[in-house]
Amino acid sequence: MLLLAFDTATPAVTAAVHDGTAVLAETHQVDARRHGELLLPAIDQVLRAAGVDKHRLTGIAVGVGPGPYTGLRVGLVTAAALGHALGLPVHGVCTLDAIAFQARAEGLAGQPFTAATDARRKEVYWASYDAEGRRTEGPAVDRPAELTPQPRSVGAGALLYPDAFPGGHGPEHVSAGALAGFAAAELAAGRELLPNHPLYLRRPDAQVPAGYKAVLPA
Amino acid sequence: MADEPLVLGIETSCDETGVGIVRGTTLLADAVASSVNDHARFGGVVPEIASRAHLEAMVPTIQRALDTAGIKASDLDGIAVTAGPGLAGALLVGVSAAKAYAWALDKPLYGVNHLASHICVDQLEHGRLPSPTMALLVSGGHSSLLLSEDITSDVRPLGATIDDAAGEAFDKVARVLGLGFPGGPIVDRTAREGDPKAIAFPRGLSGRNDPAYDFSFSGLKTAVARWVEAKRRAGEEVPVADVAASFQEAVTDVLTRKAVKACKDNGVDHLMIGGGVAANSRLREMAQQRCDRAGIRLRVPRPGLCTDNGAMVAALGAEMVWRDRTPSALDLSADSSLPVTETHVPHTDFHGQAYDALGGGAA
Ligand SMILES: [Zn+2]
16 A cells, blocks of 8 residues: 545645555645645655655545635645546545544544634534544534533644633644554555545535615615 | 647636647647536626536546547646636636646646636637737626737736726626626627617727726716616616617727727737637627728637637647746646736746756656
8 A cells, every 4th residue: 555645624734655554754834825835846745755656656545624625625636636647546534533543643542532623713623533533523613612522622723712622732733644544544444435525514605696786876 | 849739728717617638729629617507696706616616527527628639648748727817716726736637647837827828719710829919808807908929928918997897797787687697698699689879878988088908897887777777767668688789889899999999009910809708799790890991800719719718728838838938836826816917837946947957847
């Protein structure tokens, strides 16, 4: 197995190469406004660092969100195009699952917790996990005050709203290494990952213009 | 590089996902997926709906274009994409896809200007553009007069709308008349039954002291709305076809008069008209009459190539390859307000020169 993994659902632009056992190389830049500029150079760089020719890859793992849409789409359309051009399967991973995978690796294994990212507009994208790391709730988008999170929480959404997430700590954003690790473990266990479709969780903003406005004074 | 470069072009500046494939100046495929019906009930293009639709449509539309052209992606000599101007989120989907294809296939990437592409598409219909060429670009997003010496490197704006684009005026008048969205084709059809001289609507910026090549359609749109409202208030029936015909006449009169004047003033004997409004039958007819009278050769692509499409991007991309222009870098930005003078976004740093020295796409 030789996976190229990347995620653009959080402010991080992150890419990694994973051989099914370990992360061979990883890059991580935080710049919420430049996903489009940073992603392809990051992919190119991580493959060079891993010493892997793109034609040897066996699959692509991509974070499908939830996340702010404009950045999220950069990752998804890149994954779709690379999969098409290189003839590779594209595996979608819920970005919150990747953050949870990393949180367990960093010490939260055996405890239930909530992962939350910033959804802007005073809301968070979130999901909760049990002690075995299974997702028990979410992904969903809500106002922090309306949630009853687990006693421990991770992610920038938890850090941003400490009143709603008292036990909040890192990891802040997703890392492609963790995303690749999650995908590799799931694939090795024979489980299906998600299709390469965005988890928007919100309907598009679209105001129907009010009826035709008169220009003559009433 | 091949004399007749084989280039795929991606266009996502608005609501159409366009993918074209061109060999030199020959069109091989022009695949389009449109989200126009998803926007109709909003009376205008909703950016988020357009961006979502581009993501869904991208790979299937690319595959459809490759199938139609009967080529493999590995046969291509380059990938071109609209880098701007346009809707930021929509452009970003196309630019990201183009980068991924260019990188995966080891092909040079060309981020090109949407407006220059509208001009260059005419090469697919009428052969290489003469130098210089005057271009009148009219659509829902733009109304400009452009003088092009070389479509890959030298496009100068002579004038533009100071308020609404011509196509916007068509949409707004269609809404006033209750005809639906998009307004262009419906107003054109409705106007055929009407009298273009029935109502004397104003010709914007046509006074002696007004800028010679700029346009204004906001006053005209308001004049139409006032006229229609006054009729309705008086309890009279609105002569919809006459209003549509008279409005259309006012728009096309100003556009063609200024375009012909720009040609004469600058000693240019070719006029190209592009953009969605160039599909308007009255504009085509009036432009032909006035160009014939002025001894100007008119070049207007068929309506399908006037609206936004991938073929126009591929056409300009092929011209970039043919003229050996510097490709774009993989950190190319989507620029929603890319100036028309920037016909493409070349790689300009040290690595770009190194890239060229290595022979371009051979990564
Ligand atoms: Zn256009």
